[in-house]
Amino acid sequence: WLEVREIQLETKSKTFVQNSTPPFRMRKFTLKDAFFTDEYISHVIALLKEITSLKELEAIDCVLKGKGNWNTKEIANSGKSFVETIKIINITIPDFHLFLNLYGMESQINNLKRLTITSSKVFMVPCNLAMHFTSLLYLDFHDNLLVNNRLSESICRNAWPSLQTLNLSQNSLKSLKQTANSVTHIRTLLNLDISQNNFGEIPDVCEWPKNLKYLNLSSTQIPRVTACIPSTLEVLDISANNLREFGLQLPVLKELYLAKNQLKTLPGAAPIPSLVALYIRRNKLSGFSREEFEGAPVASVHLSLMECHRSLVVSLICVLVFLVILILVVVGYKYHVVWYLRMTWAWLRAKRKPKRAPAKDICYDAFVSYSENDSDWVENIMVRELEQACPPFRLCLHKRDFVPGKWIVDNIIDSIEKSHKTLFVLSEHFVQSEWCKYELDFSHFRLFDENNDAAILVLLEPIQSKTIPKRFCKLRKIMNTKTYLEWPPNQEQQEMFWENLKGALKS
Template sequence: HFYLFHDFLGIGGLFKFVKNATFTKLTMFLMPCTVSKQLNNMEYLDLTDNLLNDRSLKETLCSGAWPSLRYLILRKNHFRSLDRTSPKFSKLSKLIYLDLSQNRFSDIKTSCKWSEKLQFLNLSSCDIKSVKECIPPNIEVLDLSNNIISSFAVHLPSLKELNLSNNKLKSLPGDGYLPKIEILKISSNKLTSLTAEEIKTFQKLTFLEAGKNNYICSCEFLFYMNNAITVQLLDRAENYICDSPLILRGKVVQYTKRSFFDCHKTVSLALLCVGTISAVTFAVVMCYKYHVFWYIQMTCAWLKAKRKPKKVRKNIICYDAFVSYSEMDSEWVENLLVRELESAHPPLTLCLHKRDFIPGKWIMDNIIESIEKSRKTLFVLSQHFVQSEWCKYELDYTHFRLFDENDDTAILVLLEMIPKETIPQRFCKLRKLMNTKTYLEWPQDEVEQQNFWLSLKVTLKEEPNETDEN
């Protein structure tokens, strides 16, 4: 046991020549002042894993002890109070290196006294919760790794290297506390990001070790780490892992990229809105151009009529014929057709859009209802007819009804010859009707006109499905 110091009395004269000494795992709880004074040439002393404590240090470091000591290692002893221990070290005027790691300095006071030449201080694995002004102000290398520190706000103007690995820091120490820092180790903490602004606060920072943190792999973070970082990373790229978002968790930052839409949400949203509005506008224009709304309404009207029993449909008949014609042919319709048919015996009832459409009602609804309430649909065909949009609608619905219900509801009256090649493509249904149904031609001869009216009246009086098609 080392504390039986009477064994050294005989060789005490030899101590003054010793420069390096290691006394580890000797259960030493103090070194007598007389022995410490004899170590007047000692420059390096390692007292790791002993029983030295705050009280015994007063005897060990008495006045005149270790006058030449530069490196002192007191790792894994029983020191508890840094503010009571540090004044003892201030007596070592040449001390530049002090290792107090693996002691328990959980409570650090705000005031401590140190050797003015101290440059290296190791306080790792000491259960330190917070760092205050107890750190020597002229220190150049400070090791505070493996503690439970959550914040660092100590002004150390001479510090060049700082190790804060394996703590609970959520951000880098900044605000100008470390103006000369060159090496910063802050791995295994709770950092979520690194930004150019944070790094710029360390004007002389050259090396950084910041792996094994809980990084949020935002677009800004990924861009900075992969393209704009200005310091050299000391640890491996595999140590920088994404913790969130969930889809990127576990991926190495160096090999991770996010899409343009993820990184430019405002622009993406604007593009999406513009694209949606454009698509909707285009769809509306196309629907209008190709009469989709009309066809939808026509289909709905047909389905509604389809659900009605035939007896009910017959009961709503109000007209013998709905007359579909171009406004340009209104003179012939109103002066000849209407006069001839409605004055017949018995008279025929015609439905004309000028006279019988309900005012204020949408014209599409008027067309559909008028055709539904008419036994027949009479088309007055001319070059003007094939140029009319409304005539096309009336023709489409009648054709739709004709082929679905197998009704002979369509009657074609040809006012003038219409070459089939001159019929517009959109009047394809008219071509089909002209190819499949017999139509009446308006003659110029008055005698033949009498036959024309007779044939037309007979055709209008016939019930649907009774007319023979030629």
């Protein structure tokens, strides 16, 4: 296999084989991105005949500068061609509308068996030339400019006498009836591909070659199927159309392609008794795969909504689940459900412990619960006043006395249980801070649940009980029912405040 790329063949001063040692053997020759002229292409054809082993010629993305005015005499005198396959893909002929009918080339195509000319703007083949393809079995004119008016000349009577496979897909054919009448002249035709032509309508009756076995009508915009479809078919592809039902009588059909249509029911089994393969994906029905339906008539089968519209039902379920989760998240955020759950779990864990620690385990006179924003007053004024008193009080502060690495809630529980009292320093910061809300306020569950006087409230600044969040319900209750100490603004009253606080700690 020899492939030549990006070459300009404009003169005939040199040949492909002049530097090779005879006999030169090559089975396939490919030209890619090459440039031809009429003068040189005649010389190339004559030279390639010297290679008797050459069976396949291929030209891809080439340019032919000319009008088909080839030196047919030179080509004919060069002898017989042994090439059996020619592939011409995306060839550009700037003056394709002026291209000649290649008169004189008839003797060079008798042995050709496979011919492919795609994406090359072919709009017709002269009838006198078509009749000389006596050995051609395969013809591919995919993606060209063939129209029905010219097709009757390209496939005239006695043209393509041995042709078995014809591909006319992606052309400009508009009439299915005229197309069928044209290919009827090819009596040996077995396989026909006319897909991706915009037929739009389908007649009630058509005439086809008597031995046609394969027909591809996919993507042709036909809205229904009629008796125009030949009954001799073994393979029928009518995918990607607008079909809503299929009810043809095709006694020898073995493969049926119905994908990408609008079918709501399966084809009946009686009209296609020989069917082996049925392709029906991307229609408006689901596959029948349940064993209990095997052998049952389609009309007697009743499936559930889930089986008929599985994708739709699954999508709806996913949407509903998402909405439910979204609603739960919004409700939980609004009503502080996470806070309640965390505190309830901590409270349940604390309930399993003894409510009061033994006297020998009491380490502190008071556990101080306060906001970080009030730490200056707590640590620099209150702690100094109480811990330097006579006798001194032992206070537990989270900054100083919590065990590093231990879960914060466990530190709180242990500190409260090891303290004789719990001292709350209340302020606007206290009831609004995240720390107090999610961590330190756990102490409410234990202290207020025991109905004792272990809690001492110190009001550092004026605060209305109504401004306390509802989740501090027991704190609001105790502020309304029990006496609490207020930090006085003037120094004279502060001595009385400290005496009262010390008395409360000793009680």
